Amino acid sequence: MSIKVMSMVFDRYPSGGMERLLALAMADHASDDGTRIWPSVDELARKTMQSRSSVQRQIRRMVETGWLIQVRSATGRPGVTNEYRICREWIEGGLVPVPERGVNLTPLSPSAPAEVIHTGVNLTPVSEPERGVTTAERGVTRDERGVTAMTPESSEPSMNHTPLPPDGGADGFDEIFSTYPNQANRLKAERRWRRVMPSAALQRTIRAAIAAQRLSRKWTKEGGAYVPEFHTWLRNMGWCDGDGTGGTAVLWDTNRSTIEAKAAELGLQPWNEADLSVNRETFVAYTERVRRLVERAKEGEACASM
Known part of the structure; x- marks a missing residue:
């Protein structure tokens, strides 16, 4: 979450209505420099209380205006979504650069005159098909003879968990996980960490709780055989179990x-x-x-x- 970017959206985002609400939801997932935005369409639809199609349409508009830039495409694997960043010039206080209109295409060699189909008295000319660009409902795609804008996302896999960032890691996770005695099932632990999304204060409480509990009789018994896995410890709010950890003792x-x-x-x-x-x-x-x-x-x- 970036309060800084959310404040900038409140003050300077050029459009209003539901598109501004979606921009706020994007800022809620962004870093302070406007990068690392990878929420799923379902998550954005839930936050803005819109349909998936409305969210996808607004994202396409944000990309077309240049305020939002897609830096990574979804691969179809569960947990991997499109990644975006907000225009750097806009984050630095400037205006969004006006996108260039049109598409540069490779010149085509002269072709034969259009074919004519005889349909009785009237002659109906058949227009020559475009050979440089292929268009579809969802925009322009790549062709051997021309290059156009990237096709926006069309669908997202249904997920019951918060997706992990494409390059792995989460703020504070690596440091705290390295101090936890039982380091099994790291992937589950990281997913649970992102669900908890602990604040800086809670992370300090978690570090203190782990430092205290790893010296307890239960955790040291039989070489640590009774230490729960980290994702289980997070789910059960294990930082509340010990004394002197800053939490409420159970x-x-x-x-x-x-x-x-x-x-x-x-x-x-x-x-x-x-x-x-x-x-x-x-x-x-x-x-x-x-x-x-x-x-x-x-x-x-x-x-x-x-």
């Missing part, structure tokens, strides 16, 4: 999973149904046993600090 007796996690930290085995027949210990009694151990641990810490 109570250990919130549910069965948190109770058994606390029990594991204290060296107890998880509760199972067999305990009912062997020890006649219900889960409530198991929880009370964990609670007593927690209180003893707190008393021991208090004595040690005196």
Whole structure:
């Protein structure tokens, strides 16, 4: 998100209405220099509450006026969309350069006169087909004898996740992921990171939480076998689980999973149904046993600090 570019759109974008709203949505995905814009058509349609065809038509107009420049085309692979950037002159405070009108074509050699078809009394001349440019509903395409503007995107693959940038990486992800003990499934982790889109303050909280939790008994047990994968940790807002991380600590007796996690930290085995027949210990009694151990641990810490 670039507040700087969004402010510029509010102040200087030449058109109004739904096209200006789409320009704001583009700026919401841009960097401060107007680059790295790759939202899907479905995402833009959702943000502006328009149809896909309206969004595609407005994007074509932005490209034709020169305010928006397409720098990469979609390949058809899931997660890869068209990439755009905003005109550099406009970002620097100037005007959008007026695009050159028309298309330069390679001169064609003289051809024979147009063929004439006899249709009775009247003679209907058949016009000579154009050999330099091929046109279609969606614009002009490339031909051996002439080159024209790039064809705008026609469709996007349906996706249930935010697409990754074409060159990989996400702001802050590489630095934080490198400090996380379990680095399995990097692609899933990066996709989840882009869904969370953590602010600078939240990234500081995440770094502090990882630094604290990697020293915990649970994460160091059996060589880190119980460290969750990073995408799971992000989905469960793991930065809220520890003390001193800047987040809100989750109570250990919130549910069965948190109770058994606390029990594991204290060296107890998880509760199972067999305990009912062997020890006649219900889960409530198991929880009370964990609670007593927690209180003893707190008393021991208090004595040690005196």
